[in-house]
Amino acid sequence: MPTIVFLHAHPDDEASQTSGAMARAVSEGSRVVVVYATNGDHGESPDDLAEGESLVDRRRDEAERSAQAIGTHRIVWLGYADSGMSGWEQNSHDGAFASAPLEEAAARFAAVLDEEDADIAVGYDWHGGYGHPDHVKVHQVLHRGAELAARPPRLLESTMNRDAMRQFAAAAAAAGQEGFDPDQPMDDGNPLGTPEAEIHWQVDVSDFLGTRRKALEAHASQTSDVGMMLGMPDDVFAAFFGREHYIEPGREPGMAPGWPFGA
Template identity: 60%
Template sequence: MSTIVFVHAHPDDEGTGTAGTMIRAAREGHRVVVVYCTDGDPGDVPDDLAPGETVASRRRGEAEASAAITGTARVAWLGYADSGMTGWAQNHADGVFARAEVGEAARRLADLFDEERADVVVGYDSHGGYGHPDHVMLHRATLAAVDLAATRPRYLEVTMNRDLMRQLFIAATEMGMEGFDPDLRGDDGTPMGTPEAELHWAVDLGDDVMAKREALACHASQSDVKEMLSMPVEIFPLAFGTEHYIEPGRPAGMVRGWWLDHGVGQSA
């Protein structure tokens, strides 16, 4: 069995990105660990905050609830503040993740990888899917941490299949529904996700997609999550039923399969 460490920028990012993979890995007996680099403090303020409760504490509780569904054995926090979207006032605040020194953040992550004796680490693609400052920093810090780690874990990057997203957007538009155009420029000026030609793994979730939806629903204090959950239940598997990964160093070509069954460079 393997120990797999999933590194995410904010509470709820696992719900849209890797929750299905986490669920399957945990069910098969692997140790699943999730690291959140920030506490998500600039997120939406819930109407039902209890006296003394903060947005950060609510989101930590939501992350723990999600972990119970995904089978995650440990939820770890890297200790940085949320930088907010590009252009937000938080971008320039002290202690935000996007302003961290890469080497320092990488050292924190590498120490955690070594503590867990991580066999696999999952980070983000080079622009964090859509250019969010914290997502871009996560890519840089996680990549550096893998090089620092004594365990030398296998490394993958979760991303979105831009071509599939485009197909879904066109289909939704033709049916008179609202869709999301992946060719709109993200925070860093590039389209969303990664072209299919640059992907290595497509993990079809099967029935686990509805458990993924339950994990996402744990983060319902956030308006973007509420929006995603508002789509018809029967549509959710089309949008979120496959999780896509890049594996640097692997031969070109996207394989539909379970990457834990195959080592670096092995064919499916």
């Protein structure tokens, strides 16, 4: 079974984006490692922090709980600070992931790939799904880190299916619910995710919806995004989180249902 290393920008990104594939891979006997580029220090700060407890402390604890829910074998922190959204002054702060030298960050990631002798490395599409500076940097570090690895792994890029998102938005509008427009400019001015024609893999993770929910619940401090996801009715949650989508660089065009995480 392969060793798979997932690179995520912030603690909680694994829960919302790849926790289904992670749990499925664990269930099939793969070794699964999650690498967090940042400590998530610009996330939401909960009201119940204990004396002496920082937001970073809480988010590290939540990442551990998510790993326990998923079955993740190892957590690694690259050691960078959260860069905030596009245009925030934090983008250029010392220690921010977005402003870190690419060679430095990629070398840190490559060291993990070498330690694990990774077969597969997973990050994000070219604009990180919605343009967040840290997500964009994950894409860059994924590719450069794989080049620096002693044994370059096979690469997969997690993305959101823009065409499917349009269908979700239309169904929500038809049901009289407040919807969203996946074609509107996101954090970097580009629309959400990737057109289906540019996606290679649709991965069925519907058997792991319970695990996905537990992974999200682990990140309880992030009430806006995680709370919205956990507030979905069961049927909507299943439709939204029952499939994950991945780009495989260099693969012939065309999306197909399948499991790209096998041996």
